[in-house]
Structures are given as structure tokens and as C-alpha cells.
Amino acid sequence: MTLIRNVAFVLVFYGLSVPIVLLAPLSALFGRRALIGYATGWARFHRWCARWLLGIRARYDGPRPAGQVFFAAKHQSMFETLDLIVEMDSPAVIMRREFARIPVWGWAAQRYGIILVDRAASSKALRALMREAKKAKESGRSVLLFPEGTRVRPGEQPPLKSGFAGLYKMLDLPVAPIATDIGRLWPKGGLKCAGVATFRFGEPIPPGLPRAEIEARVHAAINVLDRNPG
Template identity: 85%
Template sequence: MTLIRNIAFMIVFYGLSVPIVLIVPFSALFGRNALIAYSVGWTRFHRWCARYLLGVRSRYKGPRPSGQVFYAAKHQSMFETLDLMVEMGAPAIIMRREFARIPIWGWATQVYGIILVDRAASATALRALMREAKAARESGRSVMIFPEGTRVKPGEQPELKSGFAGLYKMLDLPVVPIATDVGRLWPKKGLKRAGIATFRFGEPIPPGLPRAEIEARVHEAINVLEPRS
């Protein structure tokens, strides 16, 4: 049954995503807001496919944030990058620059307002990251980062990337940590399994804290759903 569910998901979601992406340039003709709405529609389609084809449902717990914030989320799969876009009202998301090289999709991410980060982390790349994040803040949008920098397996708790603290200082926004256990259902490799993926909002952390403190508090908060040894 699990194999059949996975095949159905691949056929429906990826099969229909191709024409959806190809239509992106037409939606962009009506401006960023139209493209954002179109993108959210695509992520809702992803949520529908995950729920009804794979049997993967999302459950959100903890105090729901309000206003403009800086989200820092655990990253275990592709699922949360799309589901959080729906749930959090299309924040500006910080993603690796490699995604911008995908034809059409890469161009659309920039129109949407995705903030691209270079893995090389050169001084020029970091300045560009800060500049784009500042523009997102000034536009009134919340910003989302996956501060571990890459997808990790359930149970892995790497240190946060150094760029997180710089963004925290520059944005001067409350940080809302988001923990998840979706990786146990949605592995990087292998079959996806039915079940409930939990997301837990941590208490907002105020701006202005020392680097060591904000990193420690966020690291602890995004890992609260991790299995204990």
C-alpha cells in the first residue's frame, strides 16, 4: 500500500507540477502579489496530494505567531518548506542559490521574493543576503530560515549556521522557532509513510540578545520533537 501511495503521489503531484510551473511566467505578469498567490495555490495542491495520496497530515501546536517575525525552522524534508509557506502566509524564505538555476522556477523564486544564499558564504554573498533580507523586512513580510543550513535526519542536531545570528541582529524581529518531526514520515531517500507530521511553535524570542544566547535558545527550541537518547 505504501508503494502504491508513493507512485500515485509522484504521478499526480510531479506530473501536474510541470504545467503549473510552466504557467508561472503568465501569473508573474500581474505582479508579485499575483505570483505569491499562485505559489501558495501550488503549495496547497502539494498539501492536498500529501494528505489524500500519501496519508501525510500536518498538525500545528504551540502559540500561533502574529505580526512580522523571523521564523527559524527545523529542516528534515521538502514537505515543511512547502507546508510552512501555506501555513505562515507566504513569508520570504531563505534558500540555497542552486534553486535559482532551475529553468523558469529559478526566475519565479526571485519574483516571489525568495532570498538566495550562496553556500560559499563569501563577503559579497553575505552582503547580498543581508540586503535582500532587509528589503523583505521593510516590505512588511516575515522572513523564514532553516538555520541548520540543510536537511537533516531525525535525531541529528547540528549547530546553527553562522549567518543566522547576523540576520537576527539585522532584522531586529522576534524569532519564532519551529520544531518538526516530519522526517520520520518523509525521508530524504526511500518511501514516504502515512502519519501525522507535527509542527510546534516555540515562544517568540525577543530581538537584541547576544549571539550565544539566541543560538542556544533557537537550537533547543527547534529540536524539542527530536527523540531523546
């Protein structure tokens, strides 16, 4: 059954995502707000496919942040990169620059408000990241970052990337940490399994804290559900 579910998900989600992405430029003709709505609709489609084809659904608990915030989330799968767009009311998401090279999707993602970051983390790249994040804040949007920098397996807890502290200082917004155990069901390699994944909001962390303190608090908060299955 697990194999059948995975095959069905690939055929339906990826099969229908091709025309959905190719039609994205049409929604852009009606402005960024229309494109954001279109992208959120695609993310809802992904949620539907995960729920009804894979048997995976998300449970969100913990104190929901109000207003404009800086989300810092654990990253264990593709699932949260799309589901958090739905759940968090379309924040500007910080993602690796490589995604911009995907034909059409990369173009549409940048107009949605994806903020691209260079893995090399040069001073020039970091300045560009700060500029784009500042624009997102000034537009009234929240910002979502996966501060460990890459997708990890359950049990892995790498340190936060250096860019997190700079963004925290520049944005001057409360931080809403988000922990998850989705990696149990949606592994980095192998078949996805049915079940309920938990996404847990930690207590909001105020702006203005020293770097060592904010990094320690966020790292602890996004890893509260993490455990090594081995």
C-alpha cells in the first residue's frame, strides 16, 4: 500500500504541477497579489495530495503568533516548504538560489516573493539577502527561514547558519520558532509513510537579543520534537 500511495502521489501531484506551473505567468498579469494567491492554491493542492494520496496530514500546536513575524523552522522534507505557505498566510520564504534555475517555476517564485540566498554566503550575497528581506518586511509580509540551512534527517541538529543572526537584527521582528517531526514520515530518501506529523510553535522570542542568546533559543526550540530513529 505504501508503494501504491507513493506512485499515486508522484503521478498526480507532479503530473498536474507541470501545467499549474506553466500557467503561473498568466496569474502574474493580474499583479503580485494574484500570483501569491495562485501559489498558495498550488500549496493547498500539495496538502490535499499529501493527505488523500499519501495519508500524511499535519497537526499544528503551540501558541500561534499574531501579526508580522520572523518564522524560523526546522527543515526535514519538501512538505513544510509548501505547507507552511498555506498555514502561515503566504510569508516570503528564503530559499537557495538553485531553485530559481527551474524554468518558469523560478521566474514565478521570485515574483511570489521568494528570497534567494547563495549557498556560498559571500558578503555580496548576504547584502542582497538583507535587501530583499527588508523589502518583504516593508511590504507587510512575514518572513520564513530554515535557519539550519538545509534539509536534515531526524536526529540531525546542525548549528544555525550565520545569516540568521544578521536577518534577526535587521528585521527587528519577533521570532516564531517552528519544530517538526515530519522527517519520520517524509524521509530524505525512501518511501513516504502515512501518519500525522506535528508542527509545534515555540513561545515567540522578542527582537533585540544578543546573538548567542537568540541562536541558542531558536536552535533549542526548533529541535524540541527531534529524535534519532536509530
